[in-house]
Amino acid sequence: MKKIQFLSFAVLLLMSTSCLKDSVDQPNPTQGGSENEVKGVYFSKGKGPYLAGVKSAVELSSLPQPLMFTVGLAASTLQASSVDFNMALSNEAANKLRDTLIGQGFDPANVEVLDPSLITIPASGTVDAGSWADSVEVILNTSALNAENVYVFAINLTGASNGFQAATGGLGTICFQLSVKNRLDGVYSIRGHHNRAPYDLSYQDVAGDPSELLMDMITTGPNSVVYYWQAGGDFGHPIGLTSGLSWYGDFAPEITFNVDNDMVSVVNFVAPGSPVMGVFNNPSYNTFPSRFDPSDHSIYACFNYNNNPLRGFFDTLTYIGPRP
The missing domain is CATH 2.40.128.120 (Quinohemoprotein amine dehydrogenase alpha subunit, domain 2)
Known part of the structure; x- marks a missing residue:
C-alpha cells in the first residue's frame, strides 16, 4: 500500500541523476566537474500526475498573480559555494504544448500561447551554498485573460555556473497550462x-x-x-x-x-x-x-x-x- 507523501528534496535529486545523464553533457573536469559525476541544474516539477504541462489555476485579477516553481541541483554532495542559473521563455516549447493539447481534443480557438508581455520572469536565480534548490517566482498579468481559454507558456534553463550545466529536454524545460479559476474551484x-x-x-x-x-x-x-x-x-x-x-x-x-x-x-x-x-x-x-x-x-x-x-x-x- 502506498502512502501519499512528498519525498524529501534530496531523495528527488538522487532519483533524477540518471535522467540528467541523458540531459546534460558530461562535466569538464577543468571547469570544476568530475568525470564520474553529473552536475546539473533542472526544473523540479514536484509530485503530481501532470505530463503535458504543469496545470495551474489563476485568479482573474488586476493584481499581479505569482506562480512558483523550483530549480534543483543534481550532485553527489551539497555544494560549498552557490550555483547560479539562467532562464528564458521558450516560444518553441509553448507551441509544442499547444499542439499537444489540440491533439488531445482541445478547440484550437481556445488554446493560446500566453503573450510574453504578460509574464515577468527573473533572468537568473541562485541555489545557495549548502542548499539543494531555489524557489523561483513568476509574475503573471491575468486581468485580460478569457475564462473560456487555456493559456500555455514555457521556460528553458539556458546556463549554469560553478561546473554545473543546464539540463535539456524534459528536465530543462518547464511548461505551464493556465486556466482562470472556474465556479467549481x-x-x-x-x-x-x-x-x-x-x-x-x-x-x-x-x-x-x-x-x-x-x-x-x-x-x-x-x-x-x-x-x-x-x-x-x-x-x-x-x-x-x-x-x-x-x-x-x-x-x-x-x-x-x-x-x-x-x-x-x-x-x-x-x-x-x-x-x-x-x-x-x-x-x-x-x-x-x-x-x-x-x-x-x-x-x-x-x-x-x-x-x-x-x-x-x-x-x-x-x-x-x-x-x-
Whole structure:
C-alpha cells in the first residue's frame, strides 16, 4: 500500500541523476566537474500526475498573480559555494504544448500561447551554498485573460555556473497550462466510498479525523476540476485501509461538467491514460446522477475505471469555501 507523501528534496535529486545523464553533457573536469559525476541544474516539477504541462489555476485579477516553481541541483554532495542559473521563455516549447493539447481534443480557438508581455520572469536565480534548490517566482498579468481559454507558456534553463550545466529536454524545460479559476474551484469536504473489496470502507471510516476528508478541487479547464487530497499532500483519495493511505497512490480523477445542464460529461485520469476512467451510471450498484448543484455548490460524482462496476467511486463533495 502506498502512502501519499512528498519525498524529501534530496531523495528527488538522487532519483533524477540518471535522467540528467541523458540531459546534460558530461562535466569538464577543468571547469570544476568530475568525470564520474553529473552536475546539473533542472526544473523540479514536484509530485503530481501532470505530463503535458504543469496545470495551474489563476485568479482573474488586476493584481499581479505569482506562480512558483523550483530549480534543483543534481550532485553527489551539497555544494560549498552557490550555483547560479539562467532562464528564458521558450516560444518553441509553448507551441509544442499547444499542439499537444489540440491533439488531445482541445478547440484550437481556445488554446493560446500566453503573450510574453504578460509574464515577468527573473533572468537568473541562485541555489545557495549548502542548499539543494531555489524557489523561483513568476509574475503573471491575468486581468485580460478569457475564462473560456487555456493559456500555455514555457521556460528553458539556458546556463549554469560553478561546473554545473543546464539540463535539456524534459528536465530543462518547464511548461505551464493556465486556466482562470472556474465556479467549481474550491475546498470541499468529501463523503463516499470505493467498492473494491477489501477497500470498500467509506472514506469517513478510514479517516483519522474530519480534516482528512478535505479535498481541493482545482481548476484544470473552463469546466473541469481535479481532486487534490489535502491530508495526503497529493492528488488522491482516502480509499486505503488506514488513515492517510490511498491504495491507488496519487490517484487523480479529473471531472468535466456540461455547461448547459451541470451534469458530469467526462471523467479522466490525469494525465489521461490507462486505465480508462468514465462516468459510472448503473442503478444496480446504487449509483446516483453525477452533477454540480449550483444551489449549494455541491458536487456529486460516480465514476469507475475500465468500465468495471466493481471499481467504482461514489463521491459527495460539500462546498466549504474558496481555495487560497
